[in-house]
Amino acid sequence: MTSKKNKKSVSKFFDNSYRFRWAVMIGVTMIFTFILYPNLILIKHSYELGDVAERDIKAPKDFLIEDSEATETNRKQAVEKVLTVYDHDTALSFALTQRVHSAFADLQAVFNTENANKYSAKKPKTASSTAAEKKTSIHEQVWQMKEEFERKNRF
Numbered sequence: 001m002t003s004k005k006n007k008k009s010v011s012k013f014f015d016n017s018y019r020f021r022w023a024v025m026i027g028v029t030m031i032f033t034f035i036l037y038p039n040l041i042l043i044k045h046s047y048e049l050g051d052v053a054e055r056d057i058k059a060p061k062d063f064l065i066e067d068s069e070a071t072e073t074n075r076k077q078a079v080e081k082v083l084t085v086y087d088h089d090t091a092l093s094f095a096l097t098q099r100v101h102s103a104f105a106d107l108q109a110v111f112n113t114e115n116a117n118k119y120s121a122k123k124p125k126t127a128s129s130t131a132a133e134k135k136t137s138i139h140e141q142v143w144q145m146k147e148e149f150e151r152k153n154r155f
Helices: 002-016 018-036 068-081 092-121 127-135 138-144 146-152
Strands: none
Touching: 092 138, 092 146, 138 146
């Protein structure tokens, strides 16, 4: 009779107790949480010199690790690559300036002759002057001088 009485009280406790239901729900939730998220539990590994890490480890601060041999080798290579002799030509600036002035002077001469032709066009025209005007336009003359202009200004 006591076993029947105990069974009734236990079944009554499980049927009507909200605390038990909450406890079961929280327990099942915790079990699923630990199964589904294995990285939730943090295990601190203590590594010693020479140990191989299981995964990447992020350092809490930056470390300066300098390979002095490689640094010295790179410095020597940089010193070897630097040219020790520089060619200082004092006349180069003057020569370049003269070439540029010469190239632009040739173009200016074309424009000056065109302006002179326009000024002389105000005078009465003759047959020979109209034939010269029809020969080439200023645009065509400049394009004909293009290659020589570029050659003079090539450095």
